[in-house]
Amino acid sequence: MPNPTACLLIIGNEVLSGRTQDANLRYIATRLGEIGIPLREARVIPDVRETIVATVNEVRAKYDHVFTTGGIGPTHDDITSECVAEAFGVPWEPHPEAWRRMEGHYARQTPPGDFNPARQRMATMPRGAALIDNIISVAPGFTMGNVHVMAGVPRIMQAMFEALAPTLQGGPPIVSAAVHANGLMEGRIAEGLADIQKRYPEVDIGSYPYYRTGGGGVAVVAKGIDGAAVKQAAHDVLVFMRACGGHPVEGEPS
Template identity: 80%
Template sequence: MTQRNPTACLLVIGNEVLSGRTRDANIQFLATRLGAIGIPLREVRVIPDVRATIVATVNEVRARFDHVFTTGGIGPTHDDITSECIAEAFGVPWEPHPEAWGRLERHYKPGEFNAARQRMATMPRGAELIDNAISIAPGFTIGNVHVLAGVPRIMQAMFESLAPSLQGGPPIASRTVHADGVMEGRIAEGLAAIQARWPALDIGSYPYYRMGGGGVALVAKGADAEAAEAAARDITTLLRAVGGKPVQGEPPV
């Protein structure tokens, strides 16, 4: 019997992302790393620093996905409300976490572990810490929700600390074939037939444009590496049939 891959959802939390002030740099990293350990990222939502929105969204997606990851909103300022919202979503107290409190108290000089910094050691009751090798203040897991920092370098360090504990499925295999000068309209029907032939795979078409012309990149992705390889061969045949010169891999930028 084929092993089922767990699924994941990412909540990007922060008004600064929605306003355009900050460009999110975490989605690609998490999608790639989760795929490598067999936990495909199935949905991403960007939501504001609004308590009711965070609580409702967390409760919705944690019931639908095996894993929920959040990024952002766990710093020391007044608008960093993710942690207390997660506590509300789970119906547990938001309180000092003894281990996190001890780590931060030891890290700061006497008198510097102030009320703002104490917020970073205050978490939902029952939370398990996610280590942070960059700036000490940890993330945490409660239930199937993993709460990470928004700063990319810190988020990545937290994820690498968490990753060994995540139970995944078969790694997600991805095969890409591209061809310059081929437009999507010429291959749509043939590509639909390939998708029907390989229903367990996600087969996507991604046009690209650059100086000197453009083309299309076709991607076959799924838990069955042999199927992805076979679909890539079918894609290569299709591209040749319309006069393209298919090349394995992503097109150069």
């Protein structure tokens, strides 16, 4: 059976304007690879209702899992939650357990915080949503169908992802093996590398030039779910790089 697939939606004008460097894609991509749910696509979209609704509906039909980050805070530009309700065609309403947690949280503050209408929006969710715990700042994320709605702040997103992870049913984990050689040029090994790729169709072989002060080189990464084939392909790459006059080393360049 093939691995389940995932798509990430990064929701936020601040990423599209260049204000904010996204730090969530790499974390989620890496963790999903370990879980065996490879990330097949990521999209960065603005805080625009029609765009969010249409994109959620497009990708939730196309992938087994959709993860969203951003747009679930208390301010007017946080519209992800209500857009997911609209995408699923269900009411957007107070979630009793989320409400209880957040009301309690503000009541316990000294002096007590104000569980005002803006904050109440964070306890308002699509009907049928299952909460994703937030051990950092209480306000939960949620899962609706195959869509997992998480915060955009990396520390909170990571806590939510790890709360969610045990519930995700993955396929075999994606394993990888890297080989790199300083001073070897990509154009020099390209043809031989293509031959190795042909011999291992089940392994995904990628070639990545790198640049360092004092000269770069090329890193080759073999990736797949068949650990023995990945290892053998990487070994073939190493032998071939040596034949090209390089001094290949296992692992990524440091």
